[in-house]
Every structure is written in C-alpha cells, then in structure tokens.
Amino acid sequence: MIGVDKKSIYMPLIADELTVWDISFRWAGYDPAEIWFRLPLAVKDNSRLLMHAILSGEMICGTMTLAKLPPGSKANPKYYLRTYIDDIYACIHGVRYDRKLLKWASISRMGFYEWCERRSIPFPEFWFPPGWKLDFEMPELGTAALWAVHIEPDDESEYAIRYDHPDIVRERENRSKQKLLAVTECEPEEFNTGKASESEKALRINQQIRITCQQIASEIWKNDPNRTIASIVRDELVQKYGGARHYEEETVREWIKEIAPSEVRSRRGRPRKNGGEES
Secondary structure (H helix, E strand, O other), rough: OOOOOOOHHHHOOOOOOEEEHHHHHHOOOOOOOOOOOOOOHHHHHHHHHHHHHHOOOOOOEEOOOOOOOOOOOOOOOOHHHHHHHHHHHHHHHOOOOOOHHHHHHHEEEHHHHHHHHHOOOOOOOOOOOOOOOOOOOOOOOOOHHHHEEEEEOOOOOOHHHEEOOOOHHHHHHHHHHHHHHHHHHHOHHHHOOOOOHHHHHHHHHHHHHHHHHHHHHHHHHOOOOOOHHHHHOOOOOHHOOOOHOOOHHHHHHHHHHHHOHHHOOOOOOOOOOOOOOOO
C-alpha cells in the first residue's frame, strides 16, 4: 500500500513497554500481529537501528542487560545480551533477523522517548500521539479506581467492593476521635454515684458498656473497614473487654449498628440459608 499513511489506521498505544518487533513494525506503519513471511524493508531498518542502540548502550533493554555473566554463575543467561551477540550482529548488519530475539528484546516508553530526544528523531505517533501527555495527571485525591476496598463476604459465592473517598475516610476517622475524646473526658462520678437508685446504676453501667463497645468497634473499623457488624459483635475485644458478653447478642448488635459506617450498614448480600440471619 505505497503512499498510504498506515499510522492513521491504528489506535495510539500508551503501553509502558514494547518489544523491538512491535516497535519496528508499528513505526513503519505495519501490524506486527500479521503473518509475515518476509519482513518489509522499513521494518528491517527499524530493527537494525534499535538493536544497534541497545548494543551500544544508548537504550536500556528491559529483558537483556549489557552486564557480563560471570563464569559459573547460576543466573539465567537468557537475560544477558551477550548470549545473543551473534544474532544481534547479524541483525545490525542486515544478514539475519531472528524473530524470537526481536520479540524478546523490550524497550520502555520513556527509554525510547529519551533516545529519540537525544538523537533528534521525531517521536512516532503510534506511541506518542500529538497532544497527549507522557504521564497521566492524577487528581490530588486520586481516582475512584484507587479508592476500591475489598469487603470480605460471609459466603464464598459473594463479593463486594466499596469505594472510600479520601475525604469521607478522614471525616469518619475524625468522628471516631471525637467520640473517643468524649468518652475519656467523662468524669467517673457520672457512672458511679451512691445517691442513684439501683435501676439508675444499672442504666448507667449499661450506657458505659454500650459506649465502650461502640468505641472498640470504631477502632476496629478504622484499622479494618472490611469487617461486618456480625463479626465485630462476636469479636473478643467487644465481648470480653467491652463487657458485651453480659448482654444479648441482638442488644449488642444494635449498639454496634448505631456507629457502623454507612457503607457497612447499607451492605447487601445474597440471602443466607438460615433465613437471612448472620451466622
């Protein structure tokens, strides 16, 4: 197809690394995935140029190093350039083009960019489309894809993902700190007074244990946001050290649910075989 700009046929690539084979073909405007019984002249020239740049140390090859492999070394020789020195020279001199070698030798996008810049070679559009930036400009708080948090399911057939926006995470942590501060600033007399009736004492003890359990739950969620309400209710920290073991599980569940993150409270899974109750 003489006279046709084949470069316009293909979508530009933003791959971080390509093989010499891929670069040689795409740079010449050909599809490297097609079956080629004979390599086009432009592809041969590109291969010779790139292999010479690798051998002369102008570019770092991602799969082969210029370092010498010491005698008796246990290192795999496939990662050392001198293992293929005869095939590399054959390629550079246009004698033979070892396809396995060209498909094995890889070059990074930035390494290729710097080489083109030093050599004053125009950046090929297949890898450096006009107007596109080299690096993706990440927003200050990242993207939603980076906020993904795995939620461990109660059933092997379930799965769920939550997206924690950094601002929401910080707000939740601040609320937990405020609640902790409120608990620690309480005067002991508020929970222990001889003037109160027995029923009032029992109520205040109940409130103290509820607050303690909630605070422990908040700390657990801060360190492990994937925990379910049911797992925290059964947690030893809540049961033994929070005092929840003296109360009905449903009562403790209501305490914990009050301070559970909204995404945990609204989590939905497949109905369980035991009628929907969390085991």
